[in-house]
Every structure is written in C-alpha cells, then in structure tokens.
Amino acid sequence: MATKYTILSKKDAKLLEEAIVRYGRIITFKQLQKLLKDVYESNQAIRNRISFLIKSGWLVRIKNGLYVIITDISSLSFNDISGLSIAQALNRDSYISFENALQHYGMFDQMLTTVDAVTYKRARKYNMQSIKIRFFKIKKGLYFGFNRQRSDVGLVNIASREKALLDMLYFRSGNYNISLIWEKMKEYKQDIDLLFLKKSAIKFGIGTIRKMGLLLDTLGVNTEDLYLHIAGNRGYDRMTKESRIFNSKWRVYFDDKIII
Known part of the structure; x- marks a missing residue:
C-alpha cells in the first residue's frame, strides 16, 4: 500500500514534538508507546496510532521497532538526517x-x-532509501580508537584518523584502498598522530605491522619501535593480490605504481 502524506492533527503534532524533545528524531517503539499511553487507553489503540503515523508518512521505519520522525512532510524522506546518525x-x-x-x-x-x-x-547490511549502511565485525581487542562526536541528532562514535586508516588496511586489500590510504597519509601527515598509529598497528598483528611499517618507512617516519615486533619473523604478506615487488625489511610484497 502506498504511503499517504497527510497533515497532522494538533494532538499528533504535539505528541511528535514532545517525542523529539525527549528522545530526538530517531525513536524506538517502546519510547513511542511510553508517550502515547497517557493519551490512548489500550495497547491496541497505541499500535493503531503508530501504524497511522507510519502510513501517513510522519514515521519512517529504519528496522523493526526503530523509526525516524519526519519534521518536513514535503521531503517525503529522512534525507535531512545523516547516515552516520542512523x-x-x-x-x-x-x-x-x-x-x-x-x-x-x-x-x-x-x-x-x-x-x-x-x-x-x-556483521550486517541495511539498504534504506538512498543510503546503504554496512557493519564490519572486528574482534573486541581491536574495538578501540574512536570518540563521541556531536551529529545532527546526537552523539555518534567516530574513529580517529589513525584508526580509520588502520581499519581500511585491515579489512580491505584492493589497489584502490591501498592507494587511498597512501594518498591520505602523504597529504595529511601533519594531522596524523604517528605514535598512536604505530602503537595501534601493533595490536592488529604482524600482517598490519608489515604493511603500515612499509608505508611509514616510505613516508620518512622512524619505525624502529614498530620493526621490533616483526624482527626475526620469516613469514610474508602482500599489500594486494597483485603486489609483486618484495620489501626484505618488512617482508611484504607491494606495488611501486601505488606506493611511490
């Protein structure tokens, strides 16, 4: 059934305004239920009202039991809320x-x-309206390196510059990804906490140490402290599947067309 966008009654408008003040634009079914129980006598009446607000376009379902409150019905969407907040x-x-x-x-x-x-x-994927959201699973020991940052609808956990680069190196190995990491490290070297980057790389293990060590060496950064954690290890790794040039210090294959 197509959604019908209707003008809110004064009572519903007041309820949604109160919901935003109390909980923000993203709200759960239980929070809505708590607000509506003072107005509607039965749980069924509450469910019917929530269903009406969804069909009317004033609530958009993100997932089961989680909704976005629409403040401008002319937009017919929640594009004014960032994907980070969702x-x-x-x-x-x-x-x-x-x-x-x-x-x-x-x-x-x-x-x-x-x-x-x-x-x-x-690990999960969500597709909603014009945005895709993906969650990558990492072991708890590597779940660190982020801060609470203010967004359009509240606080959001966002990785530090250093952790974002390490996550990219850890989860992805394509040419585009390595090229992007290298480009950002060169361009924003002065903004990156190199000590934190090295200490964090150690937690990821030998493969990440090798790759980050080579990148930092090429960038002209002292890597003696990082090298101590792989010295004597005779294994090897590859930056990408196509990497063919071997760096004997870090024992990692790389592509000189990407890292120059």
Missing part, C-alpha cells in the same frame, strides 16, 4: 570508520552513498 541508532556498539570517518575530518571530499561502521557484534 548507523549509530541501528547499532549502539559500533563506530563510524573508513572513508566516512576521514570525511568527518575533512580528509575525503568525494560524495559517499554508503556508511561503513565497525562493530564487535554481528
């Missing part, structure tokens, strides 16, 4: 990372239609 509402135990975090710090200026976040819970 991702945080979908999974409180997550933080925004990858290009989305870099964009937050002004390090990535291309338009993004996907929000990528990291969680120690289940």
